[in-house]
Amino acid sequence: MELSLKRRKKTTIIPGFSLTFGYTMLYLSMIVLLPLSMIIVNTLSMSWSEFYETITHPRAVASYKLSFGTAFVAGLINVFFGTMIAWVLIRYEFPGRKIIDGLVDLPFALPTAVAGIALTTLYAPNGWIGQFFDFKISYTPLGIIIALTFIGLPFVVRTVQPVLQNLSKEVEEASASLGATRFQTFVKIILPELYPAMITGFSLAFSRALGEYGSVVFIAGNMPMKTEITPLIIMTKLEQYDYVGATAIAIVMLSGSFIILLFINFIQWRMNRKFYH
Amino acid sequence: MSIQVKNVSKSFGSFQALKDISVDIESGELIALLGPSGSGKTTLLRILAGLEGLDEGAIYFDGENITNVSPKERKVGFVFQHYALFRHMTVFENVAYGLKVRPRKTRPSKQEIAKKVNELLELVKLQNFQDRYPSQLSGGQRQRVALARALAVEPKVLLLDEPFGALDAKVRKELRRWLRQLHNEFHVTSIFVTHDQEEALDVADRIIVMNNGKIEQIGTPDEVYENPKSPFVYDFLGNVNIFRGRLQNGKLRQGQFEISAPNYLDSHDEAVGYVRPHDIQIEKEKVDNETVAAKITFIHIVGPTVQIELKREDNGEFLEAELTKEHYKNLEIQKGDIVYVRPKQLKVFIPEDFSI
Numbered sequence A: 001m002e003l004s005l006k007r008r009k010k011t012t013i014i015p016g017f018s019l020t021f022g023y024t025m026l027y028l029s030m031i032v033l034l035p036l037s038m039i040i041v042n043t044l045s046m047s048w049s050e051f052y053e054t055i056t057h058p059r060a061v062a063s064y065k066l067s068f069g070t071a072f073v074a075g076l077i078n079v080f081f082g083t084m085i086a087w088v089l090i091r092y093e094f095p096g097r098k099i100i101d102g103l104v105d106l107p108f109a110l111p112t113a114v115a116g117i118a119l120t121t122l123y124a125p126n127g128w129i130g131q132f133f134d135f136k137i138s139y140t141p142l143g144i145i146i147a148l149t150f151i152g153l154p155f156v157v158r159t160v161q162p163v164l165q166n167l168s169k170e171v172e173e174a175s176a177s178l179g180a181t182r183f184q185t186f187v188k189i190i191l192p193e194l195y196p197a198m199i200t201g202f203s204l205a206f207s208r209a210l211g212e213y214g215s216v217v218f219i220a221g222n223m224p225m226k227t228e229i230t231p232l233i234i235m236t237k238l239e240q241y242d243y244v245g246a247t248a249i250a251i252v253m254l255s256g257s258f259i260i261l262l263f264i265n266f267i268q269w270r271m272n273r274k275f276y277h
Numbered sequence B: 001m002s003i004q005v006k007n008v009s010k011s012f013g014s015f016q017a018l019k020d021i022s023v024d025i026e027s028g029e030l031i032a033l034l035g036p037s038g039s040g041k042t043t044l045l046r047i048l049a050g051l052e053g054l055d056e057g058a059i060y061f062d063g064e065n066i067t068n069v070s071p072k073e074r075k076v077g078f079v080f081q082h083y084a085l086f087r088h089m090t091v092f093e094n095v096a097y098g099l100k101v102r103p104r105k106t107r108p109s110k111q112e113i114a115k116k117v118n119e120l121l122e123l124v125k126l127q128n129f130q131d132r133y134p135s136q137l138s139g140g141q142r143q144r145v146a147l148a149r150a151l152a153v154e155p156k157v158l159l160l161d162e163p164f165g166a167l168d169a170k171v172r173k174e175l176r177r178w179l180r181q182l183h184n185e186f187h188v189t190s191i192f193v194t195h196d197q198e199e200a201l202d203v204a205d206r207i208i209v210m211n212n213g214k215i216e217q218i219g220t221p222d223e224v225y226e227n228p229k230s231p232f233v234y235d236f237l238g239n240v241n242i243f244r245g246r247l248q249n250g251k252l253r254q255g256q257f258e259i260s261a262p263n264y265l266d267s268h269d270e271a272v273g274y275v276r277p278h279d280i281q282i283e284k285e286k287v288d289n290e291t292v293a294a295k296i297t298f299i300h301i302v303g304p305t306v307q308i309e310l311k312r313e314d315n316g317e318f319l320e321a322e323l324t325k326e327h328y329k330n331l332e333i334q335k336g337d338i339v340y341v342r343p344k345q346l347k348v349f350i351p352e353d354f355s356i
């Protein structure tokens, strides 16, 4: 009886579950959960009304809107252009392809402050690019979006590229021989295969953009209520030794990103169900 | 729709995959394309579908040159070896795809599409599976979805690349019968690729045998099997025994041993005789010089037939014979016995004409 019960235990042929799972939990706790819980512990020294006041301060609220809004827009821009770059790199042969492929990773390698200074100069009202526009780019939310787009670019390209590479040629040929135009084949056959990778790329670029500080502070101008991002508010509070205030704001950011990422994961799970049952 | 392939050649880099291929296929024929791996079967099919360009030659559908027409306009149904189903679409959506992508003017209404798809799913016996995704189907079911999808656009020509390749023997047999029926019903000109000579002989109106990018022979299954034009075709269409010798007075001689070859009265060449295992007779006594002594090395009983492997006493070559079980019982032979082997049907090829 006991034996037959034991047999029932779900068996899997992949060995090492308990070892790898245990290690994963330990690792995650030490590297991710512990620091994060310190934020909460730190904030607990605040009274509820203090906490509420800090996080709903008009400057803070304006910064949430700015940070989440610009990160979201930058993520969307990256999904569009990142997918296009991946497409061009995979589908066409042209001289210099390898070089462009290498350039894509540059935003990762560059110290973000350098990127920030370079972008600010380019897009300043009298800068190389800025001079052609009769509206301001640097020191506005537009400038922030440009900086965030820049630093998030590699994520979408690098997640979409391998998927595109592995797409079977036959599926496209099947679509063509069934009478579809190239555009229809792209929209109905290729894009759906890319969506999961595009969403992953988006969520990576988005999260990276939310936390980005180095490149944005230069181009943002940091005007309270207008171009002040949440990470900057946190930094300012830290510089004033207001650790508790800083962590309170951090909690808002954390919860916000957590909810959004959870939502993205849910969408992705819904999509993946189609592919891997 | 009739198909004419005229002097088509195709190279991939320096490798010539098709060499001067010409075929005429009549409207409504069911053709089997047979040949060893790498002989260019898929390449030929892809060229017919417009998925691959060609270097030389031309292709005509109903007398019209369509060499440069895009796959989209060719009205060719193509069933891929690995199905190539759209994995993010359900079975229903897969089959409906070809109708849904039509330009608005010729696109059927939603109800018409649904009706048509349901008919097709019924035809391929998958009406209960329409909401499944391809990953939830077995290989044979995927194959049938691929077929239904190709049929949905009412193609004039149906091309099937090893349609039953990945399936087990029983399902293969069932599906090929069913393909034959389907073909009888729809009368669409069809070409299917296969590795399996039995499959080709079983269902096709005509067989094209390919080797090394060239066509070796085109003919009805009977013609190709009974009258192979080259040793390659003979060899490819079933097991063979080979007797090398010299032709003399209408006999193929090999020392004492001679086999009558009445069609070659005037030749005096070195020649190779081919005999199928079921054309080999086994006798226990030596009655004349048309038999050769051999020792039985193996006996396999495979259902109703008995395969016997023998080793010739004179030159040590191996032979294979196939008997009915009844005949085998009457003979009362067993492993290790010396028996006399008589080739009843000999097909002679003279090596100058063919390199073997």
Ligand SMILES: Nc1ncnc2c1ncn2[C@@H]1O[C@H](COP(=O)(O)OP(=O)(O)OP(=O)(O)O)[C@@H](O)[C@H]1O
Residues within 6 Å of the ligand: B012, B013, B015, B017, B035, B036, B037, B038, B039, B040, B041, B042, B043, B044, B195
């Ligand atoms: N895109 C390609 N590039 C280079 N060589 C190719 C290409 N496609 C086919 N070939 C070559 O052309 C030859 C014929 O290929 P093909 O796919 O037509 O063979 P096949 O008869 O279908 O073989 P199989 O029965 O194994 O499917 C092979 O030697 C193959 O290596």
Ligand SMILES: [Mg+2]
Residues within 6 Å of the ligand: B041, B042, B043, B161
């Ligand atoms: Mg092939």
